[in-house]
Amino acid sequence: MDTTKVKDQEDAKKALAEAKGVIVPGGFGARGTEGKIECIRYARENKLPYLGLCYGFQTAVIEFARSVCGLKAANSTEIEAGCKEDVIDILPEQKEKEGLGGNMRLGGHNVEIKKGTLAEKLYGDTRARERFRHRYECNPKYIEVLEEKGMVFSGKAPKHPIMQVLELKDHPFFVGSQFHPEFTSRPLSPNPLFRGFIEAALK
DSSP: OOGGGOOSHHHHHHHTTTOSOEEEOOOOSSTTHHHHHHHHHHHHHTTOOEEEETHHHHHHHHHHHHHTSOOTTEEETTTSTTOSEEEEEEOHHHHTOOSTTTTOEEEEEEEEEOTTSHHHHHHTSSEEEEEEEESEEEOGGGHHHHHHTTEEEEEEOTTSOOEEEEEETTSSSEEEESSOGGGGOBTTBOOHHHHHHHHHHHO
């Protein structure tokens, strides 16, 4: 779907009229981002299963910050350098990294999964190993306000305030992953997040 054509909630409603679920995949840059955010808002408010992958995790944070937390200027510094509410930003430790892959977080990393969450139910464990490819992520200084308004960060980097999975409790399936579950998914052995999304969409 071309989200550059989605300007408001009415456009999102028309675009998603026949959809059983929404996936916002990984990506870069500003093109079509506001349309993606409108679609995420529609999925969240209308209980349409949602799975955000990497950039889809980040845009879900932006939408929630704007619509639920009242941070109207919320954005990513990738999209708007110097934005007033930088809920998505490149973290200091990433700025310092050089060499192969530049300042991207690449490869396999452990995920610490919170007990009692949908993520734990999907993985059947409080630990997972997933593959990453990103440089922007949820700004730690906004974690508290996002959680106070109902966003659940159900997966994080061990010993670091780097959020890796988000979900909403009052929704049939609203999940975002900072990692790329498609990298570890196979036709006969789907990643738990894809399996959960498809099951929710079928319902």
